[in-house]
């Protein structure tokens with residue numbers, strides 16, 4: 001099941017070259033399970049035709065205020081009736097001006113004026129149009145009316161100029177929309193967390209590490225931001241994009257991770273250790289590459305600090321959540337960690353299922369017992385963990 005299953009959106013498309021990105025946005029929304037009704041302006045149809053949007057959304061596109069398909073010619077009211085949000089992307093300077101003025105000269109602007117659902121605009125225009133005082137006034141005016149503005153971004157423009165005014169990319173708009181429709185039970189909460197592996201250097205080219213990809217931790221960071229939390233993510237070396245809204249602090253070794261966590265833990269309401277931290281590191285890291293010899297090579301390993309245990313042992317610890325990756329006896333080892341490290345919650349998973357993969361299947365352990373979360377995409381599993389965490393934080 002997609003993460004937007006059951007959600008309904010109106011995607012308004014006005015006349016800008018960025019309309020090609022809206023076709024990709026539409027594809028992402030539909031793939032995530034959303035029902036999307038496209039409403040196209042006459043100018044919008046000059047860039048990408050209705051046929052494309054119809055094929056991608058699986059439903060007819062609306063353009064005309066006088067379309068006979070609507071009972072009583074009330075398309076402007078009926079289309080938006082049960083929408084979770086209306087997103088206009090691209091929103092041209094002209095269209096934003098019309099919304100600011102409350103004009104209703106075509107179906108899309110009438111729909112916006114008659115809306116009950118929240119309205120989001122993704123501006124797309126030349127940088128001089130964006131900087132023009134008239135546009136600034138219109139943006140201020142629609143913002144004051146409670147309309148959300150997504151972007152724009154700076155960069156190369158279709159006219160050959162460089163500057164502010166590019167519409168956000170389809171993926172960014174998708175993320176913004178998902179975040180917009182999610183409930184915000186963690187609003188105002190500050191979450192500090194770790195993710196990924198650590199790398200313990202042996203010499204300049206070799207080290208000890210593990211197979212953690214960071215996917216579980218990054219999915220959790222994203223779900224936490226969607227739930228309204230302020231998230232600082234201390235991350236070991238991974239090759240993943242940083243989720244929108246997450247403050248990522250890159251580190252390499254367990255000692256660096258430990259220092260980065262300790263420097264930030266004072267203000268945190270919640271600490272979550274998803275990282276697969278190396279328990280040991282070489283006593284010494286060589287400055288120069290070790291040379292091969294015929295002899296046996298002995299590496300002396302010393303223990304790393306236990307970051308999670310140290311955070312949980314603070315005089316006034318944040319709400320501490322640990323992860324336990326086991327290859328067997330999940331209940332026994334995870335419950336052992338809950339007690340030994342004096343944690344409020346432990347998320348247990350089997351390495352055979354969760355390590356490096358896109359899916360996971362976890363059991364959440366807390367004072368009330370064990371709560372299994374069935375196997376699913378890590379983003380869905382992360383949402384379940386966040387829901388459990390939010391309920392625990394809300395409990396008296």
Ligand code: PMT
Nearest residue numbers: 212213214215216273275277306307308322323325355356
């Ligand atoms: O990154 P992925 O490929 O998506 O995989 C996800 C995962 C399997 C790595 C993740 O879901 C997970 O289980 N992380 C914990 C990994 C682990 O090995 O935990 P542990 O049993 O070694 O440690 C228990 C807890 O103490 C963890 O919260 C860990 O972050 C923390 N710890 C451990 C050692 C240490 N020196 N400092 C710590 O803070």
